[in-house]
Amino acid sequence: xxxxxxxxxGRLPIGWLQLSHSKGRLIAAVSGVAFANxxxxxxxxxxxxxxxxxxxxxSLLGADIILSSQAGNTLTDSDNVAQVWMFQALSVPGVAAAxxxxxxxxxxxxxxxxxxxxxxxxxxxTKLGFVSPSIAKSLGQLTIENTALIDKGTRGVPADVIxxxxxxxxxxxxxxxxxLSAIATMNVSGGFLADGMMVTSDQSFFRxxxxxxxxxxxxxxxxxxxxxxHDAVATRLRAALPAQSVKIQTLQExxxxxxxxxxxxxxxxxxxxxxxxxxxxxxxVIVYQVLSTDVADHLREYATFxxxxxxxxxxxxxxxxxAIVLAIFGFIPGLIVSMGLYAGLVSVTGLPVEMDIGRAVxxxxxxxxxxxxxxxxxxxxxxxxxxxxxx
Amino acid sequence: MxxxxxxxxxxxxxxxxxxxxxxxxxxxxxxxxxxxxxxxLMGPSGSGKxxxxxxxxxxxxxxxxxxxxxxxxxxxxxxxxxxxxRRRLGFIFQAHNLHESxxxxxxxxMGLQVHGAGDAAKQRIxxxxxxxxxxxxxxxxxxxxSLSGGQKQRVAVARALVSNPEIILADEPxxxxxxxxxxxxxxxxxxxxxxxxxxxxxxxxxxxxxELADRxxxxxxxxxxxxxxxx
Numbered sequence: 300x301x302x303x304x305x306x307x308x309g310r311l312p313i314g315w316l317q318l319s320h321s322k323g324r325l326i327a328a329v330s331g332v333a334f335a336n337x338x339x340x341x342x343x344x345x346x347x348x349x350x351x352x353x354x355x356x357x358s359l360l361g362a363d364i365i366l367s368s369q370a371g372n373t374l375t376d377s378d379n380v381a382q383v384w385m386f387q388a389l390s391v392p393g394v395a396a397a398x399x400x401x402x403x404x405x406x407x408x409x410x411x412x413x414x415x416x417x418x419x420x421x422x423x424x425t426k427l428g429f430v431s432p433s434i435a436k437s438l439g440q441l442t443i444e445n446t447a448l449i450d451k452g453t454r455g456v457p458a459d460v461i462x463x464x465x466x467x468x469x470x471x472x473x474x475x476x477x478x479l480s481a482i483a484t485m486n487v488s489g490g491f492l493a494d495g496m497m498v499t500s501d502q503s504f505f506r507x508x509x510x511x512x513x514x515x516x517x518x519x520x521x522x523x524x525x526x527x528x529h530d531a532v533a534t535r536l537r538a539a540l541p542a543q544s545v546k547i548q549t550l551q552e553x554x555x556x557x558x559x560x561x562x563x564x565x566x567x568x569x570x571x572x573x574x575x576x577x578x579x580x581x582x583x584v585i586v587y588q589v590l591s592t593d594v595a596d597h598l599r600e601y602a603t604f605x606x607x608x609x610x611x612x613x614x615x616x617x618x619x620x621x622a623i624v625l626a627i628f629g630f631i632p633g634l635i636v637s638m639g640l641y642a643g644l645v646s647v648t649g650l651p652v653e654m655d656i657g658r659a660v661x662x663x664x665x666x667x668x669x670x671x672x673x674x675x676x677x678x679x680x681x682x683x684x685x686x687x688x689x690x
Numbered sequence: 691m692x693x694x695x696x697x698x699x700x701x702x703x704x705x706x707x708x709x710x711x712x713x714x715x716x717x718x719x720x721x722x723x724x725x726x727x728x729x730x731l732m733g734p735s736g737s738g739k740x741x742x743x744x745x746x747x748x749x750x751x752x753x754x755x756x757x758x759x760x761x762x763x764x765x766x767x768x769x770x771x772x773x774x775x776r777r778r779l780g781f782i783f784q785a786h787n788l789h790e791s792x793x794x795x796x797x798x799x800m801g802l803q804v805h806g807a808g809d810a811a812k813q814r815i816x817x818x819x820x821x822x823x824x825x826x827x828x829x830x831x832x833x834x835x836s837l838s839g840g841q842k843q844r845v846a847v848a849r850a851l852v853s854n855p856e857i858i859l860a861d862e863p864x865x866x867x868x869x870x871x872x873x874x875x876x877x878x879x880x881x882x883x884x885x886x887x888x889x890x891x892x893x894x895x896x897x898x899x900x901e902l903a904d905r906x907x908x909x910x911x912x913x914x915x916x917x918x919x920x921x
Contacts (some may be wrong), residue, residue, distance in 0.1 A: 305810070310803050311796055313789070320833075558730035603787040606749055607849075608777030608804045610770075687749040689783050 304620075310613075314620030317593060325628075328589040332629020332666065333636065335582030339662055340637035340654075342574035347658065348650040349568060352491035353561045353567035354554045355515030355651070359420060359487060359498065360400070361430050362520035363529045364536065365553050367546045371517075372564070373557040375402055375418060375492055379515035384545050389519055391534035395524045398422070398429040401501055404493060405510045408473040415455040415494035417474075417594050419447075421504025421511075429520050434498060437483035445687040452488045452649050453495025463643075474508050489652040492566070579669055586625055586670045590618055590677035598684045606686035614681045622674035626666045634659060696857055696889050697746060702755035704741055715741050717912045721754070726883040728876075728890045728902065733909035738917035739893050741908070746891065747779055747859045751855060760856055779803050780855030780888075781830045784862040786846040787832040794821060794845045795830045801849040825874065830904075838839040839866045847875050851882065858882070864899060867880040876902050 300319075304312030318325045366384055384399045401421035408414050422430055424441040437448055449470070451461050456470070459483055470481040479499075487496045505511055519589030521599050523532045529549045536547045542559050548556065562568035594601070601614055637654065644652045706714035716738045723729055731739040744750045745757060745764075762775055780801075789795050798817035802808065821830055824844040827894040833843050843866045850858060858879060864872035876899050882888040883904075886907070900906060901920070908916035 311792065313791070313801060316796070317789040597789075599785075599787055600789045603781075603783070603789075604804075605802065606747070606776060606781045607801065608775075608779075610773045656839050686781075687744045689781075689785070689787060 308616070308620065310616075311372055312620065314617045317597060317617070317625055318621055318624055321593075324365045324589065324593070328585070328625050329628045329632070331585035331589070332582055332670070333627050333631075333633040336579050336633025336666060337637055337640070338578030338581060339575055339665065340632070340633060340658075341640060342571050342578055343658055343662065344637070344641055344644070344654070345574065345650070346568070346571040346651040348652045349491050350524050351488065351651040351653075353557050355487050356418070356420070356492070356496065357550060357554045359431055359434060359485070360520060360550065361428055361432070361435070361522075362398075362550055363523045364394075364521040364533055364547065364549055366519040366521065366536070367517075367548070367553070369542075370548070372481065374445055374518065374553065377402065377517045379517060380519060380545060382514045382516060384540055385516075387517040387535055387540060391532065391535050393527040393535060394521050395522050396426070396428065396522045397492065398426045398520050399501070399513070400429075400518050400520055401504045401508070401511060402517040402553070403504070403511065405474050405507055407479070409455050410472065413446065413455055415453065417449070417453065417497040419497045419499060419504065419507065421499055421501040424500035424502075428522060430498070434485055437485075438498075440482050441503070442497070443482075444508065445477055445503055446480050446482045446499070447533075448498040448571075448613065450481045450486045450496040451484045452486070452651075453497075454649050455494055475509075477507060479503075479507075486490060486651070491650065502566060513600040519646070538573075580664065582629075582666065582669045583673050586622060586673035587676055590621055590627050590674050591623065591680055594677055594680040595616065598680075599611060599689065601681060602686045602689050606685055606689060611681070613679055614684075618674045618678050618681070620675050622670035623667065626663075626670040627644060630663050630666050634662075646650040648662075657670055694725060695722050696725050696760050697721070697891070698756070698758040699742075699746070700756045700758075702742075702745065702751070702752070702757060702832055704738075704745060706752055715912050719842055719912075719914060721907070721914070723889055723891065724904075725872040726887040726890055727904040728880055728883055728892065728907045730900065730903040731891060731907050731909065733894045733897070733915075736911075737909040739909050741912075743859050743861060743891060746857075747781060748775050755880070758808065777853075778856045780850035780858040782850045782851070782858065782860035782863040784840075784865055786834070786842040786866075788842055788845055788849075790834050790837045792824060793831045793833055794848075796919075797834070797845055798848045798852050801852045805853060816852055817848070821845070824848050825871070840868060841870050841901065843867055844871060844875070847878070851878065854882075854886060854888070858888055858889060858890040858892075860890065860894075862894055862895065862896075863892060864896050869898065872896065872898060885889060 301312060304315050365382055368378035368380040389397050403419050405417045405419040406414055409415055424438050427435040427438055429439055440446060460470050464484050471478055499563055523529055533547050537597055615660055641652045641654055644650060699719050699721040702716055702719040705714050707713050719904050733739050748764055757764040760778055795817050798820055802813045818830055824847060825845055829841055830833055859885055863875055879890045880902055883890060906918045907914055
């Protein structure tokens with residue numbers, strides 16, 4: 300280690316030698332940084348799961364443009380939009396086809412008596428183009444009354460039941476006084492929105508949600524003509540439909556808007572964002588405390604080096620060297636423990652909490668930055684190292 | 691034209707504190723130190739000898755008067771110039787001030803690396819040679835915590851001398867050493883003066899050293915009261 304660092308810095312790795320000389324302090328400092336990393340990773344993991352959950356339902360859809368009520372917030376937290384706008388949209392040049400979609404939260408009772416809530420999508424089972432290809436292959440079966448596709452990750456539904464459905468053994472459960480039959484599965488993982496998701500035909504949907512009518516869907520999905528720009532058609536639609544009632548977005552725009560809403564307007568997004576901030580703050584404080592104590596403990600040695608002719612750059616180098624060592628040594632255990640906790644969270648909650656390289660790199664760079672900032676603040680103490688005091 | 695005498699002090703006053711608490715520690719010191727000489731500063735505690743040493747060593751700002759060290763005026767010199775100058779000096783402190791995390795060799799290497807990374811292998815050889823000269827060949831890889839007081843002081847001396855400084859400023863360098871080790875250190879300083887022209891100013895109360903000095907200056911209350919040259 301000493302040789303590598305000596306080659307890297309072109310001098311004795313004093314920062315590393317200082318840190319490794321006080322083993323107890325090094326362990327405490329690395330643990331502190333690892334803990335801060337863990338906090339940030341957990342918050343980012345849950346925030347990531349929230350974001351994934353928010354946009355996961357879009358993976359069910361096969362559309363270019365979505366019409367929604369201005370009163371709605373997200374795809375699943377939406378108001379009704381009048382079906383009349385669908386017919387008007389169809390008259391706009393470039394719009395090839397349209398289909399309504401109905402969404403509701405359905406409490407269900409499982410065989411063992413436990414209850415769960417399924418986010419239920421009612422779609423026109425004859426229009427295969429308005430759902431994703433993975434669902435389209437099973438969509439025809441939904442024309443049979445009270446049948447549904449169920450999410451594999453639905454909480455409360457055991458893995459062997461899911462396997463049974465996939466093997467051709469439908470799974471029956473109770474909802475709103477009706478017996479529903481899950482005849483196929485889909486893979487959505489919308490953990491935060493409900494216990495699971497379900498797709499039915501619009502006709503089954505109306506039977507399950509007695510108050511809902513075909514005149515008031517949650518959204519209207521549009522497909523544009525082959526080769527026509529989605530943005531151009533959206534612009535035409537905005538000109539044709541009343542802006543105060545109808546929100547017109549491409550599917551990508553809608554997903555982006557949902558993410559922004561959940562991150563900045565909903566308490567969950569804000570709480571987890573704040574958690575990330577707190578994790579960074581904890582890391583900053585820990586590293587600052589370690590480095591500033593270290594500087595204070597070595598003031599006489601630093602004063603000696605000053606007397607010998609070492610300049611400020613050298614001392615800054617030592618403190619930043621320590622900051623980098625702490626960042627790297629703290630990040631590695633933080634990452635490993637976080638991955639373990641992610642796996643635990645997934646198995647317990649079914650939330651889509653995943654470690655990806657982008658997040659790991661982001662947290663590492665953040666750790667380096669936070670440690671460097673702490674180091675920069677700690678270097679203020681170096682000014683107290685006065686070589687004249689040595690005599 | 692460069693001045694051959696490495697240290698010139700002229701009309702030097704120095705004060706500590708401010709306002710009513712302002713106290714004068716050095717009064718009108720005028721001094722020239724010859725190249726290669728071993729000069730001893732003596733005097734009671736508070737006489738100003740350490741203050742004078744730190745002023746010559748560019749560790750304090752010159753307030754009034756002039757100090758020229760190695761042909762560089764210290765009064766008004768900027769920090770960069772002072773740092774550059776200090777690299778040409780060797781400091782030996784009464785307390786060894788070794789870095790506790792560095793081995794004896796690494797502490798000595800710090801005296802070389804201040805001049806740049808250089809050839810690591812050559813620097814290590816030089817550090818080992820200096821430790822050997824001071825009787826520490828078997829303590830090269832020891833941390834200061836495992837060395838005796840005298841051994842630590844000898845490592846500190848090695849650190850100060852390893853880069854062949856042009857001026858050596860020492861504050862009681864033999865206080866922690868036994869007679870033989872103290873003699874070794876002073877003879878080494880003397881030899882550096884004779885062979886390489888290194889100039890040494892040493893604050894000491896050690897009577898064993900007086901006979902080896904070229905010049906003995908005594909200060910009292912911030913003034914030079916005696917200045918003797920040994921023939």
